[in-house]
Amino acid sequence: MSGSVTEIGGLRAYATGSSDSSLSLLLASDVLGYETPNLRKLADKVAAAGFYVVVPDFFHGDPYVPGSEMPVSEKGVEDAKQVIAALRSSRGMSAVGAAGKVVVELAKSDVIQAAVLLHPSQVTVDDIKDVKKPIAVLGAEIDKFSPPELLRQFEQVLSTKPEVEGYVKIFGGVAHGWTTKYKDEDEASVRNAEEARQNMLDWFIKFVN
Numbered sequence: 001m002s003g004s005v006t007e008i009g010g011l012r013a014y015a016t017g018s019s020d021s022s023l024s025l026l027l028a029s030d031v032l033g034y035e036t037p038n039l040r041k042l043a044d045k046v047a048a049a050g051f052y053v054v055v056p057d058f059f060h061g062d063p064y065v066p067g068s069e070m071p072v073s074e075k076g077v078e079d080a081k082q083v084i085a086a087l088r089s090s091r092g093m094s095a096v097g098a099a100g101k102v103v104v105e106l107a108k109s110d111v112i113q114a115a116v117l118l119h120p121s122q123v124t125v126d127d128i129k130d131v132k133k134p135i136a137v138l139g140a141e142i143d144k145f146s147p148p149e150l151l152r153q154f155e156q157v158l159s160t161k162p163e164v165e166g167y168v169k170i171f172g173g174v175a176h177g178w179t180t181k182y183k184d185e186d187e188a189s190v191r192n193a194e195e196a197r198q199n200m201l202d203w204f205i206k207f208v209n
Contacts, residue, residue, distance in 0.1 A: 002044050006017050007087035012078055014055040017047030024052045024093040025206050026083060026112075028076070028100025030177060031119075036182040042197060047203055052093065053209070054166075056083050058102070065155050077105045084111055097208035099200055105132040114207035115199045119176045121145040127159045134165040136203045138196050143176040165207075169199065 003016025009190035014034055027043050029036060034057045047053040058076045060186050080102050087093040101114040101148040104127045107115040114134040117123065121147065128135075135158075148170050157170035171178065171192055177198045 003040065003047070007118075007129060008056065008091075008104055009079075009083035010055055011083055011155075012057040012061075013083065014043060015053070016043050017052040018050070019052055021050055021052045022092060022094040023050065024087045024091070024096045025208065026080060026087075026096065026098040026206060027053060027055045028058065028080065028098065029055060030100075030180070033057065038102060038182065038193075040062075043191075044192075046201055046204075049205065051097075051204065052087075052091070054083065054087070055169060056080070057097065075103045080106060080148045083110055097204045097209045099204075103149050104128070104131065104135070107131045109136050114204060116203055118179050118196065118200070119143060119146065120151075121176070121194070123154075125150075125153050125157055131158075131201055134203070134207045136166060136199065137168040138179070138199060139168065139170050139172045140176050140178055141172045142171055142174065145176055171196065 003014050005012055006015050025046060026128055029039055034055045039055060043053040043055050056079060058079055084096050087096055095113045097114045098112045099118055103115040103117055104123050106112045106132045112133060117135060118138045119140050139146055141148060151168050151170055157164040174192050179193050182193045184190060
């Protein structure tokens, strides 16, 4: 890991990349929290392209532990907006992109420049209808939270919104969370995660500038 834990907008966050950059990305964790090694590894790799990347602790030190009750991050969107405001005001970031769980809400406003929705959960067709910012939806073929038929509905909605650039890509043979829940020895899983990372990076390079 090349980053460090700091405080941004009142939240602890893993931050990586050059703080001299004026371009920042917020990566929202899943329920396993911001300490997930593969998520931090993803943040480091994206930061290498010139972004200042932050992974906030939206679960305030209490992420999901397998076998326990699922945590709820009720303030996730508000916390994200707080972090973004701090990135702009105290760190001088001129453009901010966001990827992960809460980003569909952020993409409904002018808070961010672009969004990447990774294996979405609890996202509805109506959510996609309200999106105002460029959005890439990267989904899994095997996903009870957002099955391919729902992702295709997202794609249909985006096709009716010429004012919003966006696309949907369904990765074959992978399950929900494949971008961070792979094992390093599983070459196929690593390859799929790397492809998603490159798709995400290409999107942010295009729109967060």
